Amino acid sequence: MSIAYTTEKQLAISAVRRACYLTSQVFNKLVKNETLTKGDKTPVTVGDYAAQALISSMLHHAYPEDPIVGEEDAAELRVESGKVQRDRIVELANEALVQDLQEGDYAEWGIGPGKAQGNHEGGRNGRMWCIDPIDGTKGFLRGEQYAVCLALIIDGEVKVGVIGCPNLPHDLSKPDGGKGCLFVAVRGQGAQQMAVSGANPTPLSMPPYDPATFSFLESVEAAHSSHSTSEKISKLMQITHSPIRMDSQAKYGCLARGDGGAYVRMPTGVGYKEKIWDHAPGSLIVEEAGGIVTNSQGVPLDFGLGRTLGENFGIVATVKSAHAKLLDAVAKAHEGEKAKA
Ligand SMILES: Nc1ncnc2c1ncn2[C@@H]1O[C@H](COP(=O)(O)O)[C@@H](O)[C@H]1OP(=O)(O)O
Numbered sequence: 001m002s003i004a005y006t007t008e009k010q011l012a013i014s015a016v017r018r019a020c021y022l023t024s025q026v027f028n029k030l031v032k033n034e035t036l037t038k039g040d041k042t043p044v045t046v047g048d049y050a051a052q053a054l055i056s057s058m059l060h061h062a063y064p065e066d067p068i069v070g071e072e073d074a075a076e077l078r079v080e081s082g083k084v085q086r087d088r089i090v091e092l093a094n095e096a097l098v099q100d101l102q103e104g105d106y107a108e109w110g111i112g113p114g115k116a117q118g119n120h121e122g123g124r125n126g127r128m129w130c131i132d133p134i135d136g137t138k139g140f141l142r143g144e145q146y147a148v149c150l151a152l153i154i155d156g157e158v159k160v161g162v163i164g165c166p167n168l169p170h171d172l173s174k175p176d177g178g179k180g181c182l183f184v185a186v187r188g189q190g191a192q193q194m195a196v197s198g199a200n201p202t203p204l205s206m207p208p209y210d211p212a213t214f215s216f217l218e219s220v221e222a223a224h225s226s227h228s229t230s231e232k233i234s235k236l237m238q239i240t241h242s243p244i245r246m247d248s249q250a251k252y253g254c255l256a257r258g259d260g261g262a263y264v265r266m267p268t269g270v271g272y273k274e275k276i277w278d279h280a281p282g283s284l285i286v287e288e289a290g291g292i293v294t295n296s297q298g299v300p301l302d303f304g305l306g307r308t309l310g311e312n313f314g315i316v317a318t319v320k321s322a323h324a325k326l327l328d329a330v331a332k333a334h335e336g337e338k339a340k341a
Protein backbone atom coordinates (compact mmCIF):
# COMPACT_ATOMS: atom_id res chain seq x y z
CA MET A 1 0.00 0.00 0.00
CA SER A 2 1.34 3.44 -0.83
CA ILE A 3 1.82 6.04 1.91
CA ALA A 4 -0.37 9.14 1.57
CA TYR A 5 2.19 11.87 2.45
CA THR A 6 -0.81 14.17 2.87
CA THR A 7 0.95 16.78 5.00
CA GLU A 8 4.09 16.81 2.88
CA LYS A 9 2.02 17.22 -0.28
CA GLN A 10 0.02 20.15 1.12
CA LEU A 11 3.15 21.83 2.42
CA ALA A 12 4.90 21.37 -0.92
CA ILE A 13 1.96 22.84 -2.83
CA SER A 14 1.79 25.80 -0.47
CA ALA A 15 5.54 26.47 -0.69
CA VAL A 16 5.59 26.23 -4.50
CA ARG A 17 2.52 28.46 -4.79
CA ARG A 18 4.18 31.14 -2.64
CA ALA A 19 7.39 30.87 -4.62
CA CYS A 20 5.43 31.26 -7.88
CA TYR A 21 3.94 34.45 -6.47
CA LEU A 22 7.43 35.64 -5.49
CA THR A 23 9.10 34.88 -8.82
CA SER A 24 6.28 36.54 -10.79
CA GLN A 25 6.68 39.63 -8.58
CA VAL A 26 10.43 39.63 -9.14
CA PHE A 27 10.04 39.32 -12.91
CA ASN A 28 7.72 42.29 -13.02
CA LYS A 29 10.16 44.41 -11.00
CA LEU A 30 13.50 42.86 -11.94
CA VAL A 31 16.23 45.38 -12.37
CA LYS A 32 19.40 44.70 -14.28
CA ASN A 33 21.78 44.52 -11.36
CA GLU A 34 19.70 41.74 -9.83
CA THR A 35 21.05 39.10 -12.20
CA LEU A 36 24.39 37.55 -11.36
CA THR A 37 26.57 34.95 -13.03
CA LYS A 38 27.53 31.99 -10.89
CA GLY A 39 30.91 30.26 -10.83
CA ASP A 40 29.64 27.76 -13.43
CA LYS A 41 28.73 30.68 -15.74
CA THR A 42 24.96 30.13 -15.45
CA PRO A 43 22.70 33.07 -14.55
CA VAL A 44 21.02 33.45 -11.17
CA THR A 45 18.70 36.21 -9.98
CA VAL A 46 17.50 37.51 -6.65
CA GLY A 47 14.35 35.54 -7.54
CA ASP A 48 16.27 32.22 -7.41
CA TYR A 49 17.79 33.02 -4.01
CA ALA A 50 14.61 34.47 -2.52
CA ALA A 51 12.42 31.59 -3.73
CA GLN A 52 14.85 29.03 -2.32
CA ALA A 53 14.96 30.91 1.00
CA LEU A 54 11.16 31.01 1.10
CA ILE A 55 10.64 27.33 0.31
CA SER A 56 13.41 26.11 2.59
CA SER A 57 12.18 28.19 5.53
CA MET A 58 8.69 26.71 5.16
CA LEU A 59 10.13 23.18 4.96
CA HIS A 60 12.45 23.79 7.89
CA HIS A 61 9.61 25.14 10.01
CA ALA A 62 7.43 22.08 9.38
CA TYR A 63 10.19 19.43 9.34
CA PRO A 64 13.25 20.82 11.15
CA GLU A 65 15.07 17.48 10.93
CA ASP A 66 14.71 17.02 7.17
CA PRO A 67 17.82 17.90 5.14
CA ILE A 68 17.44 20.10 2.06
CA VAL A 69 19.25 19.77 -1.27
CA GLY A 70 18.86 23.18 -2.93
CA GLU A 71 20.37 24.36 -6.18
CA GLU A 72 21.47 27.72 -4.90
CA ASP A 73 24.28 28.27 -2.49
CA ALA A 74 23.96 31.18 -0.10
CA ALA A 75 27.76 31.28 0.18
CA GLU A 76 27.95 32.23 -3.49
CA LEU A 77 25.54 35.06 -2.74
CA ARG A 78 27.72 36.32 0.11
CA VAL A 79 30.71 36.46 -2.21
CA GLU A 80 29.10 37.83 -5.33
CA SER A 81 26.56 40.33 -4.16
CA GLY A 82 26.29 43.14 -1.71
CA LYS A 83 24.19 43.82 1.35
CA VAL A 84 21.55 45.57 -0.76
CA GLN A 85 20.81 42.37 -2.63
CA ARG A 86 20.80 40.25 0.52
CA ASP A 87 18.34 42.60 2.17
CA ARG A 88 16.18 42.54 -0.94
CA ILE A 89 16.11 38.72 -0.90
CA VAL A 90 15.01 38.61 2.73
CA GLU A 91 12.39 41.26 2.04
CA LEU A 92 11.01 39.34 -0.98
CA ALA A 93 10.89 36.04 0.93
CA ASN A 94 9.17 37.61 3.93
CA GLU A 95 6.64 39.38 1.77
CA ALA A 96 5.74 36.15 -0.02
CA LEU A 97 5.46 34.28 3.29
CA VAL A 98 2.66 36.48 4.59
CA GLN A 99 0.67 36.97 1.39
CA ASP A 100 -2.89 35.78 1.70
CA LEU A 101 -2.86 33.63 -1.41
CA GLN A 102 -5.47 31.11 -0.48
CA GLU A 103 -7.83 30.74 2.45
CA GLY A 104 -6.17 28.84 5.28
CA ASP A 105 -2.92 28.48 3.43
CA TYR A 106 -0.72 30.72 5.56
CA ALA A 107 -2.52 30.09 8.85
CA GLU A 108 -2.13 26.37 8.36
CA TRP A 109 1.61 26.42 8.05
CA GLY A 110 2.64 29.44 10.08
CA ILE A 111 6.17 30.59 9.53
CA GLY A 112 8.89 31.08 12.05
CA PRO A 113 12.43 32.22 11.68
CA GLY A 114 14.80 29.33 11.15
CA LYS A 115 18.19 28.63 9.72
CA ALA A 116 17.34 26.47 6.74
CA GLN A 117 20.37 25.17 4.86
CA GLY A 118 20.10 23.93 1.30
CA ASN A 119 23.54 22.46 0.91
CA HIS A 120 22.85 18.82 1.79
CA GLU A 121 24.85 16.34 -0.27
CA GLY A 122 21.93 14.01 -1.07
CA GLY A 123 22.43 10.26 -1.00
CA ARG A 124 20.74 6.91 -0.60
CA ASN A 125 19.45 7.11 2.98
CA GLY A 126 16.56 8.83 4.67
CA ARG A 127 14.31 11.77 3.89
CA MET A 128 15.41 14.87 2.01
CA TRP A 129 13.78 17.72 0.17
CA CYS A 130 15.10 18.82 -3.17
CA ILE A 131 14.54 22.40 -4.43
CA ASP A 132 15.11 24.10 -7.76
CA PRO A 133 13.69 27.53 -6.93
CA ILE A 134 13.73 28.70 -10.55
CA ASP A 135 14.35 25.93 -13.04
CA GLY A 136 15.04 27.40 -16.45
CA THR A 137 16.47 30.73 -15.26
CA LYS A 138 17.20 31.61 -18.89
CA GLY A 139 13.52 31.12 -19.76
CA PHE A 140 12.55 33.19 -16.70
CA LEU A 141 14.77 36.05 -17.87
CA ARG A 142 13.25 35.89 -21.36
CA GLY A 143 9.73 36.05 -19.89
CA GLU A 144 9.10 32.52 -21.18
CA GLN A 145 8.81 29.20 -19.39
CA TYR A 146 10.37 28.42 -16.02
CA ALA A 147 9.33 26.23 -13.12
CA VAL A 148 9.46 26.26 -9.33
CA CYS A 149 10.36 22.68 -8.44
CA LEU A 150 10.16 20.76 -5.17
CA ALA A 151 10.42 17.06 -4.37
CA LEU A 152 10.52 14.84 -1.31
CA ILE A 153 13.01 12.01 -1.79
CA ILE A 154 13.12 9.07 0.64
CA ASP A 155 15.86 6.44 0.47
CA GLY A 156 16.73 7.56 -3.05
CA GLU A 157 13.16 7.40 -4.37
CA VAL A 158 11.03 10.43 -5.24
CA LYS A 159 7.81 10.26 -3.21
CA VAL A 160 6.21 13.69 -3.68
CA GLY A 161 6.76 16.12 -6.55
CA VAL A 162 5.34 19.59 -7.18
CA ILE A 163 6.14 21.85 -10.14
CA GLY A 164 4.76 25.38 -10.46
CA CYS A 165 4.78 26.99 -13.93
CA PRO A 166 3.46 30.56 -13.65
CA ASN A 167 3.79 31.30 -17.39
CA LEU A 168 2.56 27.99 -18.79
CA PRO A 169 -0.62 28.21 -20.89
CA HIS A 170 -3.39 25.88 -19.72
CA ASP A 171 -3.60 24.85 -23.35
CA LEU A 172 -0.48 25.12 -25.55
CA SER A 173 -2.63 25.69 -28.63
CA LYS A 174 -4.01 28.84 -26.97
CA PRO A 175 -0.88 30.79 -25.97
CA ASP A 176 -2.95 33.89 -25.21
CA GLY A 177 -5.46 32.02 -23.03
CA GLY A 178 -5.27 31.24 -19.29
CA LYS A 179 -1.79 30.76 -17.81
CA GLY A 180 -0.26 29.29 -14.67
CA CYS A 181 -0.22 25.59 -13.83
CA LEU A 182 0.73 23.43 -10.85
CA PHE A 183 1.62 19.78 -11.40
CA VAL A 184 1.46 17.52 -8.33
CA ALA A 185 2.22 13.83 -7.83
CA VAL A 186 2.53 11.43 -4.91
CA ARG A 187 4.03 8.01 -5.61
CA GLY A 188 1.29 5.43 -6.00
CA GLN A 189 -1.47 8.04 -5.98
CA GLY A 190 -1.36 9.54 -9.45
CA ALA A 191 -0.61 13.00 -10.80
CA GLN A 192 -2.77 16.10 -11.11
CA GLN A 193 -2.69 19.45 -12.84
CA MET A 194 -4.38 22.48 -11.27
CA ALA A 195 -4.30 26.26 -11.48
CA VAL A 196 -1.62 27.89 -9.30
CA SER A 197 -4.44 28.85 -6.90
CA GLY A 198 -5.34 25.15 -6.57
CA ALA A 199 -8.51 25.57 -8.63
CA ASN A 200 -9.67 22.96 -11.16
CA PRO A 201 -7.58 19.95 -10.08
CA THR A 202 -7.56 17.44 -12.94
CA PRO A 203 -6.04 13.94 -12.87
CA LEU A 204 -3.37 13.38 -15.51
CA SER A 205 -3.18 10.33 -17.70
CA MET A 206 -0.90 10.22 -20.74
CA PRO A 207 -2.54 9.17 -24.01
CA PRO A 208 -1.17 6.03 -25.73
CA TYR A 209 1.46 6.35 -28.46
CA ASP A 210 -0.01 7.87 -31.61
CA PRO A 211 2.47 8.35 -34.47
CA ALA A 212 0.17 10.92 -36.09
CA THR A 213 0.47 13.42 -33.23
CA PHE A 214 3.79 12.38 -31.63
CA SER A 215 6.50 15.06 -31.24
CA PHE A 216 9.41 15.85 -28.94
CA LEU A 217 9.59 18.30 -26.08
CA GLU A 218 13.13 19.66 -25.72
CA SER A 219 15.21 22.52 -24.28
CA VAL A 220 15.26 25.94 -25.90
CA GLU A 221 18.98 26.07 -25.14
CA ALA A 222 21.06 23.95 -27.52
CA ALA A 223 23.81 24.02 -24.89
CA HIS A 224 21.58 22.07 -22.48
CA SER A 225 20.33 19.39 -24.84
CA SER A 226 21.63 18.44 -28.28
CA HIS A 227 19.11 19.60 -30.86
CA SER A 228 21.01 17.81 -33.63
CA THR A 229 20.89 14.42 -31.89
CA SER A 230 17.18 14.75 -31.13
CA GLU A 231 16.56 15.68 -34.76
CA LYS A 232 18.25 12.44 -35.86
CA ILE A 233 16.15 10.45 -33.39
CA SER A 234 13.04 12.23 -34.60
CA LYS A 235 13.82 11.34 -38.23
CA LEU A 236 14.43 7.69 -37.31
CA MET A 237 10.99 7.63 -35.65
CA GLN A 238 9.51 9.29 -38.77
CA ILE A 239 8.11 12.13 -36.69
CA THR A 240 6.65 14.84 -38.88
CA HIS A 241 5.90 17.51 -36.25
CA SER A 242 8.55 20.04 -35.19
CA PRO A 243 9.82 19.79 -31.62
CA ILE A 244 8.12 21.83 -28.90
CA ARG A 245 10.92 23.84 -27.32
CA MET A 246 10.52 25.20 -23.82
CA ASP A 247 12.75 25.77 -20.82
CA SER A 248 12.60 23.93 -17.53
CA GLN A 249 10.66 21.01 -16.06
CA ALA A 250 7.52 22.53 -17.56
CA LYS A 251 8.38 19.93 -20.25
CA TYR A 252 7.63 17.08 -17.82
CA GLY A 253 4.32 18.69 -16.82
CA CYS A 254 3.35 19.16 -20.47
CA LEU A 255 4.30 15.60 -21.32
CA ALA A 256 2.24 14.27 -18.38
CA ARG A 257 -0.84 16.14 -19.62
CA GLY A 258 -0.48 14.82 -23.16
CA ASP A 259 1.46 17.55 -25.02
CA GLY A 260 4.09 16.34 -27.49
CA GLY A 261 4.78 12.68 -26.81
CA ALA A 262 8.33 12.46 -25.44
CA TYR A 263 10.81 14.61 -23.55
CA VAL A 264 14.25 14.04 -25.06
CA ARG A 265 17.37 15.49 -23.43
CA MET A 266 20.61 14.40 -25.05
CA PRO A 267 24.06 15.39 -23.75
CA THR A 268 25.87 18.13 -25.65
CA GLY A 269 29.36 17.07 -24.75
CA VAL A 270 31.31 15.26 -22.13
CA GLY A 271 31.35 16.39 -18.57
CA TYR A 272 27.97 17.86 -17.61
CA LYS A 273 26.19 15.83 -14.96
CA GLU A 274 22.43 16.27 -14.63
CA LYS A 275 21.30 17.53 -11.22
CA ILE A 276 18.67 15.74 -9.14
CA TRP A 277 16.64 18.96 -8.69
CA ASP A 278 16.25 19.23 -12.48
CA HIS A 279 14.42 15.89 -12.73
CA ALA A 280 13.08 14.72 -9.35
CA PRO A 281 9.53 16.17 -9.33
CA GLY A 282 9.13 16.02 -13.12
CA SER A 283 10.03 12.35 -13.38
CA LEU A 284 7.50 11.40 -10.68
CA ILE A 285 4.75 13.46 -12.33
CA VAL A 286 5.33 11.70 -15.65
CA GLU A 287 5.52 8.24 -14.04
CA GLU A 288 2.33 8.82 -12.09
CA ALA A 289 0.59 9.93 -15.29
CA GLY A 290 1.49 6.59 -16.89
CA GLY A 291 4.86 7.41 -18.41
CA ILE A 292 8.37 6.14 -17.99
CA VAL A 293 11.58 8.13 -17.43
CA THR A 294 15.01 6.59 -17.99
CA ASN A 295 18.42 7.44 -19.31
CA SER A 296 18.86 6.98 -23.06
CA GLN A 297 19.90 3.35 -22.48
CA GLY A 298 16.66 2.52 -20.67
CA VAL A 299 18.11 2.55 -17.13
CA PRO A 300 15.91 4.25 -14.49
CA LEU A 301 17.25 7.52 -13.04
CA ASP A 302 18.95 7.08 -9.67
CA PHE A 303 18.19 9.86 -7.18
CA GLY A 304 20.33 8.25 -4.48
CA LEU A 305 23.77 9.09 -5.87
CA GLY A 306 24.14 12.56 -4.36
CA ARG A 307 23.41 15.97 -5.88
CA THR A 308 23.79 14.65 -9.43
CA LEU A 309 22.37 11.73 -11.39
CA GLY A 310 25.89 10.47 -12.10
CA GLU A 311 27.33 9.73 -15.52
CA ASN A 312 25.19 11.45 -18.18
CA PHE A 313 23.73 9.28 -20.94
CA GLY A 314 20.89 11.69 -21.63
CA ILE A 315 17.30 11.40 -20.48
CA VAL A 316 14.18 10.22 -22.26
CA ALA A 317 10.63 10.34 -20.93
CA THR A 318 7.58 9.08 -22.76
CA VAL A 319 4.43 7.02 -22.49
CA LYS A 320 5.16 3.34 -21.83
CA SER A 321 3.88 2.24 -25.25
CA ALA A 322 6.48 4.45 -27.03
CA HIS A 323 9.49 3.82 -24.78
CA ALA A 324 11.02 0.82 -26.61
CA LYS A 325 10.66 2.57 -30.01
CA LEU A 326 12.29 5.69 -28.65
CA LEU A 327 15.23 3.79 -27.10
CA ASP A 328 15.70 1.94 -30.36
CA ALA A 329 15.83 5.19 -32.31
CA VAL A 330 18.31 6.68 -29.80
CA ALA A 331 20.58 3.65 -30.18
CA LYS A 332 20.45 3.91 -34.00
CA ALA A 333 21.16 7.67 -33.87
CA HIS A 334 24.18 6.99 -31.66
CA GLU A 335 25.46 4.29 -34.00
CA GLY A 336 25.16 6.79 -36.86
CA GLU A 337 27.03 9.45 -34.88
CA LYS A 338 29.81 6.98 -33.97
CA ALA A 339 30.14 5.82 -37.57
CA LYS A 340 30.60 9.42 -38.71
CA ALA A 341 33.14 10.26 -35.99
N1 LIG B 1 25.49 21.82 -20.26
C1 LIG B 1 24.30 21.54 -19.74
N2 LIG B 1 23.65 20.40 -20.07
C2 LIG B 1 22.46 20.12 -19.58
N3 LIG B 1 21.77 20.94 -18.69
C3 LIG B 1 22.37 22.09 -18.33
C4 LIG B 1 23.64 22.45 -18.82
N4 LIG B 1 23.96 23.65 -18.30
C5 LIG B 1 22.95 24.01 -17.49
N5 LIG B 1 21.98 23.08 -17.50
C6 LIG B 1 20.73 23.06 -16.73
O1 LIG B 1 19.63 22.80 -17.51
C7 LIG B 1 18.47 23.26 -16.80
C8 LIG B 1 17.50 23.93 -17.71
O2 LIG B 1 17.11 23.00 -18.62
P1 LIG B 1 16.30 23.38 -19.88
O3 LIG B 1 17.27 23.80 -20.91
O4 LIG B 1 15.59 22.10 -20.18
O5 LIG B 1 15.40 24.47 -19.45
C9 LIG B 1 18.93 24.20 -15.77
O6 LIG B 1 18.74 23.62 -14.52
C10 LIG B 1 20.37 24.39 -16.12
O7 LIG B 1 21.18 24.59 -15.02
P2 LIG B 1 21.16 26.01 -14.29
O8 LIG B 1 19.94 26.02 -13.41
O9 LIG B 1 22.38 26.02 -13.53
O10 LIG B 1 21.06 27.05 -15.38
Ligand SMILES: [Mg+2]
Binding pocket: 132, 134, 135, 136, 277, 278
Ligand atom coordinates in the same frame (compact mmCIF):
# COMPACT_ATOMS: atom_id res chain seq x y z
MG1 LIG C 1 17.27 23.72 -12.99
Ligand SMILES: [Mg+2]
Binding pocket: 048, 071, 132, 133, 134, 135, 136, 137
Ligand atom coordinates in the same frame (compact mmCIF):
# COMPACT_ATOMS: atom_id res chain seq x y z
MG1 LIG D 1 17.42 26.79 -10.99
Ligand SMILES: [Mg+2]
Binding pocket: 042, 043, 044, 071, 134, 137
Ligand atom coordinates in the same frame (compact mmCIF):
# COMPACT_ATOMS: atom_id res chain seq x y z
MG1 LIG E 1 20.38 27.70 -12.16
